[in-house]
Amino acid sequence: MSKLVQDKEAIIAAVQAPSIGHSARAYGERVRGGDMGALPAVIGLVVLCTVFAIARPSFLTAINFANLFTQGAxxxxxxxxxxxxxLLGEIDLSAGFASGVCAAVLAVTLTDLGQPWYVAVVAAILTGSVIGVVLGSLVAKVGIPSFVVTLAAFLAFQGVVLIMLDEGTNISIVDPVVVAIATKNMTPALGWALYAVSVVIYAAVQLTRARRRAARGLVADPFSLIAARVGSLAVIAGLAVYVLNLERSRNPLTISLTGVPIVVPVILALLVLWTFVLRRMPFGRHIYAVGGNAEAARRAGIDVDRIKIGAFVICSSMAAIGGIIAASRANSVDPNTGGSTVLLYAVGAAVIGGTSLFGGKGRVLDAVLGGAVVAVIENGMGLMQYGSSVKYLVTGSVLLLAAGVDALARRRAAAAGLR
Amino acid sequence: MTTPLLEVRGLDKSFGPVQVLHDVAFSAYAGEVTALVGDNGAGKSTLVKCVGGIHPVDAGRILFDGDDVQVSTPRDAGALGIEIVYQDLALCDNLDIVQNMFLGRERRSGLVLDEATMEEMAERTLSGLSVRSVKSIRQQVASLSGGQRQTVAIAKAVLWNSRVVILDEPTAALGVAQTAQVLELVRRLADQGLAVVLISHNMNDVFAVSDRIAALYLGRMAAQVRTADVTHAQVVELITSGRSGELGIAP
Known part of the structure; x- marks a missing residue:
């Protein structure tokens, strides 16, 4: 009898699953309540692209589109x-020069030590992890504010890079595999294959998840919503792959230039990996918890220090990967690799994408969207032949705007009783 | 007379030169609400923290179900089934109700979080407590009212088959209607067979839900009485002067 009642309840729950309109309304409520997520970044991206496309038609060419990826990677x-x-409410000001140090490790391992590319890449990433352990331990165990620890590291790492590069020489990178990461493209066929596999896997994950939840009588996303998500991904990604597969060489007879840049699948893989870690694994859940209320996390038995060190290790290791990409794109490592604007653009990218500087709110996807905004500004301003002065001013203003939106959103959320 | 589910005997606790608890005895019975009252600084929170494994005790015994137990860490307390809901609730605003209820004790299947099972268990616990006021259990805690937050914190404590639930001033920050809701929930917990310890300053709350009252006065247990046997005035006297007529600490 009770089994029957349960089944009936399950059916009711399944019937009452939110419609697509319901989801849209819920999203609208969230935005009005101050939780805008990536909305400002998406709107900003559309506006910027429109403005640049009108001002400089060359912005919309296939070659420039491909450049955006390699420039912003x-x-x-x-x-x-x-x-x-x-997410923890901390900051890492040293990430830029950490990427420089790791790029220098890569270059020295490749050239001076004559090791193969995979050894050099692993060495660079390991260096990043060690940097993360040191920074994280100083913040979590010793209790120095992350701002100070990483500011000190920001200065010290510049010195480390100079020492490794013999006070300022430039090491060029000739290893074909490392150079390929940021300068070569996949074949068009491989691009389409990757596209098909990604869309199918995305659809399969969404559908099985919804079906499993519905089977247990839990509220699941309706099929229409999943179809809309998968559909829009398929259209946008399909369009991107199509454009990237167009011939973009100025002289196609002598040299052909087509295909999706290799950095695209690299970023995609990192995005999936870290989104999985943040959303589906206990470690990710605990990062949000520590960022939301560290004391509550501690009382819940979470090892807060371990979580903090873990976050710094991930940050510095990703900086190492960023350094490898930068070295690959420039074909060389010099004392300014990872310097000047790299760190501020990276922080700007995360914040513009919707990651809160106050901790507890943000996604890895935010960094990708914000990174796209930064890349578009940099690229578009370059096409319009503005000098560095204007680029700095505009990017600085955009960062300030994003941080302002973040702060205002918090106040709005507080006013709406959401905090 | 039945054995208390949780009993403390001869508990002493000092912080440096300051002795906060002197030879305290305290009992809480299954199926009953025991109110723990006392003025600020009387030692209520210290007593609770000793039982919860946050402070080590200097001397004295803690008995659980009649057996001597060692509670030296919060995990020990959790293993016995003792859960404390602190005044500040210790919830993460940026997580939803289910995520908060399972914080630090997430169910996993392999490497990943088992969201479906956690959601089912949270749903069952909340409906077992007859909580219907929340819209969705996937709602962020930031969007909940004070009473709803208190409810989530209590549900979090009940989720783990706990047998003793200690509530530190659960109604201090609530309005009239929400206070009534939370007190009803407190009563329901006891009716389900849990031993509930309610720390409160509010005599109306104490008399509304408690079966027994334990009054601390300057670190000593002034009296443990059945609520039905005393009046408001007597309890207030016990709190402020440590004795009331026949009751209380001998002068």
Whole structure:
């Protein structure tokens, strides 16, 4: 009898599953309540692209579209790592020069030590992890504010890079595999294959998840919503792959230039990996908990120090990957690799994407969207032949705007009784 | 007379030169609400923290179900089934109700979180407590009212088959209607067979739900009485001066 009642309840729950309109309304409520997520970044991206496309038609060419990815890749990857530290309400100002140190390790291992590319890459990433352990321990165990620890590291790492590069020489990178990461493209067929596999896997994950939840009588996403999500991904990604597979060489007879840049699947894989860690694993849940209320997390038996060190390790290791990409794109490592604007662009990317500087709110996808905004500004301003002065001013203003939106959203949330 | 589920005998506790608890005896019975009252600094929170394994005791015994037990860490207390809901609730605003209820004790299947099972268990616990006021258990705690937050914190404590639930001033920050809701919930916990310890300053709350009252006065247990046997005035006297007529600490 009770089994029957349960089944009936399950059916009711399944019937009452939220419709697509319901989801849209819930999203609207969240936005009005101050939880805008990535909305400002998406709107900003659309506005910027429209403005640049009108002002400089060359912005919309296939070659420029491909350039956007390779130009923005290093900053985006560093920003993805920074999200973990920002989620805790901490900051890592040394991520830029950490990427420089790791790039120098890569270059020295490749050239001076003559090791193969995989040894050099592993050495660079390991260096990043060690940096993360040191920074994280100083913050978590010793209790020095992360701002100070990483500011000190920011200065010290510049010195480390100079020492490794013999006070300022430039090491060029000739290893074909490392160079390929940021400068070569996949074949068009491989691009489409990757596209098909990604869309199918995304759809399968969404559908099985919804079906499993519905089978247990829990509220599941309706089929229409999943179809809309998968559909929009398929259209946008399909369009991107199509454009990237167009011939973009100025002289196609002598040299052909087509295909999705290799950095795209690299960023995609990192995005999936870290999203999985944050959303589906206890470690990720605990990062949000520590960022939301560290005392509550401690009382719940979570090892707060371990979580903090873990976040710094991820951040510095991602900085290492960013450094490898930067070295690959420049074909060389010099004392300014990871310097000047890299860190601020990376922090800007994470915050513009919707990651809160106050901790507890943010996604890895935010870093990718924000990284796209930063790359578009940099690229578009370059096309319009503005000098560095204007670029700095605009990017600085956008960062300030994003941080302002973040702070205002919090106040709005407080006013709406959401905090 | 039945054995108390939780009993403390001869408990002493000092912080440096300051002795906070002197030879305290305290009992809580299954199926009953025991109110723990006392003025600020009387030692209520210290007593609770000793039982919860946060402070080590200097001397004295803690008995659980009649057996001597060692409670030296919060985990020990959790293993016995003693859960404390602190005044500040210790909830993460940026997580939803289910995530908060399972914080630090997440169910997993392999490497990943088992969201479906956690959601089912949370749903069952909340409906077992007849909580219907929340819209969705996937709602962020930031969007809940004070009473709803208190409810989530209590549900979190009950989720783990706990047998003793200690509530530190659960109604201190609540309005009239929400206070009534939470007190009803407190009563329901006891009716389900749990031993509930309610720390409160509010005599109306104490008399509304408690079966027994334990009054601490300057670190000593002034009296443990059945609520039905005393009046408001007597309890207030016990709190403020440590004795009331026949009751209380001998002068």
């Amino acid at each position: 290093a900053v985006t990857v560093i920003a993805m790592g920074l999200v973990f530290v920002l």
